[in-house]
Amino acid sequence: MLRTELGRTFHKDASAPQEQFLRAFRWMLLARVLDEKFANLYRGGKIFGGVFLGRGQEALSVSVGMTLRKGDIFAPLIRDAAGRLAFGETILDAVRTYLGSVLGPMRGRDGNVHRGKPKEGMLAMISHLGAMISVVNGALMARRFKGISDTVGAACVGEGASSTGSWHEALNQAAVEKLPLVLVVANNQYAYSTPTERQFACESLMDRAVGYGVEGRAVDGTDLTACLETMGEAIHRAREGNGPQLVVGKLLRLCGHGEHDVADYVDPRLKHSAIGRDCLEVAQEQAFDHKWIDDKTLEEWRADAVRRVEEAVAKVQREAAPDPYREDWYALSSKHLNEGHSTL
């Protein structure tokens, strides 16, 4: 219950922030370790396509995944390993998708961050990320048709996707339908190599909230406490029937667009500014300052994360790859309507 009532209980219950914060911190740590493993596998040539990390975005990400409840809908962005884990995605699902295991949710048909289990509320993104927002809207409309009123849908994108037509159509649609959508924009300063001044001209993306008639919140994406509090409020407001919520987190992508990208275009001044802080280190310092953890605990947690990730990778590396001769090569679920069906 604690995590679902975060927005209301955060300031009242002295033990809640500590427990909440530390659970979030552990998910962030696990996500970082998982991401680093993917980066290593990529450098070792063990991954077929790209690898996209969430370094620097874990605080904002985990605050979404932890604040959502089971039964809610989550459309993550490509840097949301922390939020995915907190929402319930397993390490195995992530590893199996990156390595293309036939046992993974995408069975080698799709890879890396394009994974999900829609039946469990986790949508599988297409690359045109802004297009996921209206899909969340539709799922929420369906819930309303069925008389289910207490679920929330969160869609996460970067500031780059906020320039797409889909983003604008979907936020307007959610506002018109007064849907419990929480649209999270992780403004990480670069869409691939494009800086924000070439992406939008408003002072803050938060300013767009008023234009669509929705509630908006800005948050320091490097501060876990602030992220948990802001996301708690936004998701609570959406769940209580106050319509769509826009949350803009300001932070800096502490990696390339993908692991193929050295990102030498990133302005060094940003790296040394307040938003260039590593949210994981900031959270760790806060935890030490509060004396919520000590060196020994941290080392145990890190070792536990490494062990879990290594176990998953070792297991998946022994799993079968998809076999083209076992594929049915049907794109339609109605088997008889697939072209070529009668001749097979």
Place this chain on the structure above:
Amino acid sequence: MSITYLEAIREAQARALSEDPRVFIYGQDVGSFGGAFKATKNLAQEFPGRVIDAPISEDAIVGAAIGAALEGMRPILEMQFADFSTVGFNQIVNQAATMFWRTRLSCPITIRLPSGGTQGGGPFHSQSLEAIYAHYPGLVVMTPATVEDVYSMLLEAVAIDDPVVFCEHKYLYYHLKAESLPTEALPVGKARIARAGRDLTIVAYSAMVHEALAVASELSTEGTEIEVVDLRSVKPLDTDTVMASVARTGRLLCVGESWPWGGVTSEVIARVVSEGFGLLDAPPQRLNAKDTPVPYHPNLWAAHRPTAHSIAGAARNLLRQ
């Protein structure tokens, strides 16, 4: 009593709404106004809360339908004109069409596209886009030519577990009438012999079926018997029925209202040539719209698309070979 093609679309939607609580209709002006063509007339009143006006946002309209379908609903979308579906193209071809293959979860949405030319329609209210949707794996593309088919196929589109692009022809809305609604129908994926003949096969679909039938009547008076095959759905494409017809006639003319490049007519000819070359007594021919945008003025429009007149000319040429 008689019923038009347009009324049959409305009746099919009314029946789907009344028989299946998962069905809802979403699109621009479809609510109390009843739709730009009145295909949803009175449905908002008869089914409160289930016929919903959308903002002018085709991308978000299709996206929302996909999300609702993932949650077990059966949305019917009305794109006001087929031409505007291109704004939602990404959601249709990349999101809906890939869903089952990627996630094993089917995506049962029906996207109605008021298609094809009418007098004065011009470049952006006249398009026939069946070929471009058929190009993408994961979509069923229907092109009903009759009142009976538009009714039964729309009901089947809603029942199918996959995304269906339903190309209904605006010219047929008011011009086509039937005595009553059908009680039985061919399954989707089966073409129909609209008229039997022995000398030449014309393969057509949607409004072009009626142009082809007019040509068959005209040439019949000259002693030529044309067989007209109505494809009904362009994906799946019933190659078997087409091949059987060509086996009987030895001559093939394919007619489509859409543009020529990479279209349904070229697909039919490619299949017949590669699988049934020996059945042909003459090189197969095709007739499509000209390779320009659809013109506004009736004089230009009449020359832009195939008509009974141009089809008859092509048929006579082919019969002379």
